[in-house]
Amino acid sequence: MQESDNILAIVVVSAAAAVVAVAASLLVLAVLGISLLDFEAMSGEEKASISASSMEQDSSASSSTKQSSTRPSASSSKAPENPKGLAAPNINASMAECLQYPNYPAGCESASMTAVLNALGYQVDLGSFIEQYVLNVEGPADMVHAFSGDPAFDGAAFPPVMARAGNAYLRDQNAEWRFVELNEEPFGQVLEEVASGRPVLIWTTQMGDYPMLSGIFAEGYQWYDNEHCVVLYGQAENGNLLVMDPQYGFVERERELFESVYDACGMHGLTIVQHNVLWHDAIEASTVLKGA
Secondary structure, three states: OHHHHHHHHHHHHHHHHHHHHHHHHHHHHHHOOOOHHHHHHOOHHHHHHHHHHHHHHHHHHHHHHHHOOOOOOOOOOOOOOOOOOOOOOOHHHHOOOOOOOOOOOOOHHHHHHHHHHHHOOOOOOHHHHHHHOHHHOOOOOOOOOOOEEEOOOEEEOOHHHHHHHHHHHHHHOOOOEEEEEEEOOOHHHHHHHHHOOOOEEEEEEHHHOOOOEEEEEEOOEEEEOOEEEEEEEEEOOOOOEEEEEOOOEEEEEOHHHHHHHHHHOOOEEEEEEEHHHHHHHHOOOOOOEEEO
């Protein structure tokens, strides 16, 4: 009887260990901004690279967490510590203008992402990016799983769609950067991202009006008729926010109103991070960061 109990205990412990291992693997993929479907589609070499990278990052992140549990303040221009020693450039300093008109009246999300990719140093054409990546995101056309409509005519997409499109492009470039969703991130935290040199795609409204909420939800996102996406890339000395608006180009927006509209729209955004920086920041974040 004792031997049977011991065997049962070993089986239970082994099963628990397997569950923990699977959960840890899923967490690593989520933190790296990679969906399970994307992971399954990767080659064996790419999967091995992610596994090795996550183990190294786990060790570095654990050490870094013990040293400091704070992130740079909104007024700081210092980039966060980099466990692997990779450069963390100020992407905002190279922000590029990208306009949605006249060819893509419903392409504000794509134009905003193209501006960030070009600020990273890639030479991205808006039309090519839409055709090859945005419209190739597969799933129900509900603005959360895939683009609803056509950027050349009418339609929209929420952060998950754009993160998948942007990360598909970055994987094709063998880049270490990934777009990561800021899930209901308080605006103060958004400004910290910007102060660290990383631009943030913000889901807001056209003309700075409050959202015309429809009551129609998809995966927790509520559609609003005056949906718009811009890039927040800095803050002026007078406190105004520096914005790349695909409708107008480079503009300044009054912070209080911009923040209020951001809150009313559901606090949706995307930032761009390096794999190791993502790992470092995610373990300290107070909210969940969702990848594509």
